[in-house]
Amino acid sequence: MDKLNILFAASEVVPFAKTGGLADVAGALPKALRALGHDVRLVMPRYYIVDREKYSLRLMEGSLGVPMGTMGEMWAGVYEGVLPATDIPIYFIDYEHYFGRSGLYDENGEGFSDNDNRFLFFSRAVMQLAKKLHFHPDVIHANDWHTAAIPMMLNTLYAYDPHFAYTGSLLTIHNLQHQGKFYKGVMDVLGIGWEHYFELEEHGSINLLKGGIVHADAISTVSSKYAQEIRTAEFGWGLEGLIDINSYKLHGILNGVDYEEWSPAVDSMISYHFDIDDMMGKGMCKNTLQQLFNLPQRGEIPLIGFVGRLAEQKGIELIASSIHKLLEMDIQIVMLGAGEKWAESFFSEIAGMYPHKFGCFIGYRNDIAHQIEAGSDLFLMPSLFEPCGLNQIYSLRYGTLPIVRATGGLDDTIENYHNDGEHGNGFKFHDATPEALINTVGWAVYTWYNDHDGFKKMQHNAMSQRYDWEGAAHEYESLYRRIIHGRKGV
Incomplete structure (x- = not known):
């Protein structure tokens, strides 16, 4: 033509x-x-x-x-x-x-x-x-x-x-x-x-x-x-x-997305490479990420990442309203972002209150964003609206299962987990409420602990997808x- x-x-x-x-x-x-x-x-x-x-x-x-x-x-x-x-x-x-x-x-x-x-x-x-x-x-x-x-x-x-x-x-x-x-x-x-x-x-x-x-x-x-x-x-x-x-x-x-930059097989900003057929490096990236945020190196618990602006659109108020309940679970959370001053102060204080479970870096560094994608098991993205979203697509490639609100591009790219594990590449909820967020994170955490095979199949599903x-x-x-x-x- x-x-x-x-x-x-x-x-x-x-x-x-x-x-x-x-x-x-x-x-x-x-x-x-x-x-x-x-x-x-x-x-x-x-x-x-x-x-x-x-x-x-x-x-x-x-x-x-x-x-x-x-x-x-x-x-x-x-x-x-x-x-x-x-x-x-x-x-x-x-x-x-x-x-x-x-x-x-x-x-x-x-x-x-x-x-x-x-x-x-x-x-x-x-x-x-x-x-x-x-x-x-x-x-x-x-x-x-x-x-x-x-x-x-x-x-x-x-x-x-x-x-x-x-x-x-x-x-x-x-x-x-x-x-x-x-x-x-x-x-x-x-x-x-x-x-x-x-x-x-x-x-x-x-x-x-x-x-x-x-x-x-x-x-x-x-x-x-x-x-x-x-x-x-x-x-x-x-x-x-x-x-x-x-x-x-x-x-x-x-x-x-640019898979020459955002792929665990070639990513120059992560400590260890891995891919769909050899996931050993992901566990090593998790250890590195825990070290970076001064968290205990516990491979057996789910590590949840967040990268984004600390702004209302990104659902930051939902996270703030839910954070104490979330941290009652046996999980770790790492956060990278900057934005509204109240949020920067709030999450810095949370890191001080829960030093073994929550770490945050106020600001933005591309190398840390890559390390969070590679080392996390789950990725939190509870946006109030999201025209497209890129981080959930990056997460799929790294086998980091997204937890998202079903809006915009998040709804287009994330399919909910099915109990058989054959379908789905993440977890999503519809209501923009703390209860919905807590319940969906709880669902993902339960799956991590109680359906290892299903979780691994979803990682395979996620890493098989391409949005180039x-x-x-x-x-x-x-x-x-x-x-x-x-x-x-x-």
């Missing part, structure tokens, strides 16, 4: 800048699409944490004119490089006033007051850059609210621009909670005309993600279950009605082609 020209716009990309899962997707999906033979180009802001020398970035000749409505035309620099270990070009929009800051979106937890202008500028710059490069995209793949203005611009400001004559747009929603809500005067900066105000309007302000949903040729989320959930009041964050109306163009495509980017890339390719055919009226 013909190769596609794909322009991928994201506010963060691994390894250059990351705050969440969007960066992982933006750093991995283009590689998988390139492997299918497509011409993929990435664009992101040149935050000042992006090291120009480390990544051998080169400054392109000439400036990039970026019209900003009533603010007039601004001029940006553009750095170019490649995604590491690939030939995929990546371009960085350089504008010190907007991106020369220590944070991507905020500082000390406070969002920048000009985030509206920052990302409208970036979105317009993406369009202008395509013209400067003489790159005619078949599809522009926008991500989250930061680039949701691109589908709007494509259908209005660039509707009659021959450069984008048949260009379609895909908007991927990685987390609907964040929508880009600003005062309505931003319409003058966006420049698409006030006749489009009600496509973005929400309670007298504008919602950039709402406008992107209206104008995008297709919308995707990062799991099938999340695509269903965001049409409901519980998970729709006020946009469920609009999304339901636009459900004809909504698709759920599960994120993949190749499969996801094929789904995106199919969706891109559908968008292109629709745009051309074929």
Whole structure:
């Protein structure tokens, strides 16, 4: 089939800048699409944490004119490089006033007051850059609210621009909670005309993600279950009605993972390698993990891991409400994460109260995350909502059975334990209550102690599964082609 020209716009990309899962997707999906033979180009802001020398970035000749409505035309620099270990070009929009800051979106937890202008500028710059490069995209793949203005611009400001004559747009929603809500005067900066105000309007302000949903040729989320959930009041964050109306163009495509990094057979960050046919190294990794967290080295008890933000979304309040009951069981728990200050203090105190059963590291270290995945027997992920989730997929590969709440990608990837042990790869519950969490952990612990064969069969089931980017890339390719055919009226 013909190769596609794909322009991928994201506010963060691994390894250059990351705050969440969007960066992982933006750093991995283009590689998988390139492997299918497509011409993929990435664009992101040149935050000042992006090291120009480390990544051998080169400054392109000439400036990039970026019209900003009533603010007039601004001029940006553009750095170019490649995604590491690939030939995929990546371009960085350089504008010190907007991106020369220590944070991507905020500082000390406070969002920048000009985030509206920052990302409208970036979105317009993406369009202008395509013209400067003489790159005619078949599809522009926008991500989250930061680039949701691109589908709007494509259908209005660039509707009659021959450069984008048949260009379609895909908007991927990685987390609907964040929508880009600003005062309505931003319409003058966006420049698409006030006749489009009600496509973005929400309670007298504008919602950039709402406008992107209206104008995008297709919308995707990062799991099938999340695509269903965001049409409901519980998970729709006020946009469920609009999304339901636009459900004809909504698709759920599960994120993949990079098994070159997250596999116990090759993981460079763990002490001992193991795999489905030789699990001896997992027990040795467990001993190492217990040492790391100053816990007694007891191989006979289940060790439960947690890696994630200490935030409400991740179910951290459920864990806090349940922790004393959980630690009455003959188990150990290790935790890695940072976030809400009360949670950091609370779990640090729990570690002091239960030094032989609970260990925590406040902060984030990738090497410790890998060691927790490898050395734990079970992995706790009781999220209130989880668009996709990656840690449960990592856990499957390491034979670390997930305990999850049945939401979003967690529900899509985890199948409950069956007494015969022939089916299932973890344990899940539905109600977001401490009782449900305690009972499900208790169920997993009971299985550990009383059904050794069943537990081992589930580990085998888990480690046999693959959620790689190749499969996801094929789904995106199919969706891109559908968008292109629709745009051309074929």
